[in-house]
Amino acid sequence: MRKPTPLGQLGVQLALAGVALFVLAPIWSIAYLAFDGALHGAPVEFRLWPEQFTLEVFGEVWREPAQSTDFLSLLKNSLFVSGGAALCSVAFGASMAYAFARYRFPGRSGGLFALLVGAFLPPVALMTPLYVLLEGLGLRASLLGLMIVYTSFSMPFCIWNMRAAFQAVPMELEEAAFLDGADALNAFWRVTLPLALPSIAVAALVAFLVGYTEFAIGWLFVESSRNVTLAMAISGGIRGGQGSWANLAALAILMSLPVVAVFLLLQRYLVDRFLVGVVES
Numbered sequence: 569m570r571k572p573t574p575l576g577q578l579g580v581q582l583a584l585a586g587v588a589l590f591v592l593a594p595i596w597s598i599a600y601l602a603f604d605g606a607l608h609g610a611p612v613e614f615r616l617w618p619e620q621f622t623l624e625v626f627g628e629v630w631r632e633p634a635q636s637t638d639f640l641s642l643l644k645n646s647l648f649v650s651g652g653a654a655l656c657s658v659a660f661g662a663s664m665a666y667a668f669a670r671y672r673f674p675g676r677s678g679g680l681f682a683l684l685v686g687a688f689l690p691p692v693a694l695m696t697p698l699y700v701l702l703e704g705l706g707l708r709a710s711l712l713g714l715m716i717v718y719t720s721f722s723m724p725f726c727i728w729n730m731r732a733a734f735q736a737v738p739m740e741l742e743e744a745a746f747l748d749g750a751d752a753l754n755a756f757w758r759v760t761l762p763l764a765l766p767s768i769a770v771a772a773l774v775a776f777l778v779g780y781t782e783f784a785i786g787w788l789f790v791e792s793s794r795n796v797t798l799a800m801a802i803s804g805g806i807r808g809g810q811g812s813w814a815n816l817a818a819l820a821i822l823m824s825l826p827v828v829a830v831f832l833l834l835q836r837y838l839v840d841r842f843l844v845g846v847v848e849s
Contacts, residue, residue: 601817602626629818637793637801639822646797647826648711650779653718657726657775658768660719665730666756670739680728687724691785694720699788709791717789718779726771733767734760769834776830798823 572580600615601607605622630639667673668680698717699708707713737760745755761768783799790796796804802823805816 598817598820601814602821604814607812607814625814625818626822629815629822637796639819641794642796642798642801643823643826645711645795646780646799646823649715649718649797650776652712652715653722653779654772654776656715656719657722658730658772661723661726661771662730662761662768665727666734666760668727669731669734683724683727687728691721691782695785695788702789708789709795711795714786714789714795714797715779717785718782719775721782722771722775722778726775729767729771729774730764733764737763773830773834777827780827 600618602625603621604618605624606620632638668676698720702708702713702716741759742755745759781799783803786797786800790800802816802819
């Protein structure tokens with residue numbers, strides 16, 4: 569492989585610096601807005617530093633961020649629907665993914681194709697059938713119904729992702745477990761599932777993010793302020809012009825903290841997944 573010239577290296581570094589600036593500039597804008605106590609509406613000029621540094625904005629957001637509801641209630645709603653969607657997507661998706669990975673049955677190819685189509689369908693395409701289904705079950709205006717909605721959005725990706733992970737586990741390992749006296753369930757639980765944990769962690773994180781950040785379709789299934797999530801509160805504040813942009817920025821920062829916590833919780837499995845991909849490539 570030819571060694572790059574100094575001019576080529578400089579060009580690469582400048583390009584990477586431009587990408588980093590493009591990514592970090594919005595994050596920094598949110599950060600300085602959240603700590604600016606002098607901002608009472610929409611910002612009219614770009615500043616590198618807050619004009620009046622304060623932490624009071626976070627106190628206001630904590631007490632009553634939006635929808636006449638405290639932050640902890642909104643966070644509880646968000647964690648319930650997103651965490652429940654992640655658990656359901658992984659629990660139900662793992663059994664389907666294992667069946668598609670290990671067994672041959674009529675309709676297998678059609679089912680995989682249907683899941684692939686479902687993974688690429690825009691969520692808005694599912695609004696009407698989900699609305700009718702949940703309305704018939706009496707769950708449309710509940711957090712449980714919202715969790716089912718986000719589970720339906722995440723399941724196709726989770727199944728395809730975990731199916732690939734189960735296929736990567738050699739069948740000989742399960743056969744060795746059978747020779748030691750394990751049945752199919754024990755072989756799956758003790759052999760296949762632990763080896764597929766990195767991909768399962770990726771699926772769980774994606775499903776969590778889908779439920780935690782979605783807000784547009786959620787308004788269709790929420791009628792009471794008690795069921796509003798954090799993402800919906802931010803979108804409602806922007807559309808309704810409620811409060812200042814400093815409050816919305818502070819709310820966005822507080823909302824991002826659980827995502828960071830989930831990533832740190834799954835960090836070991838996510839890093840293992842990336843390392844496996846590097847080794848396989």
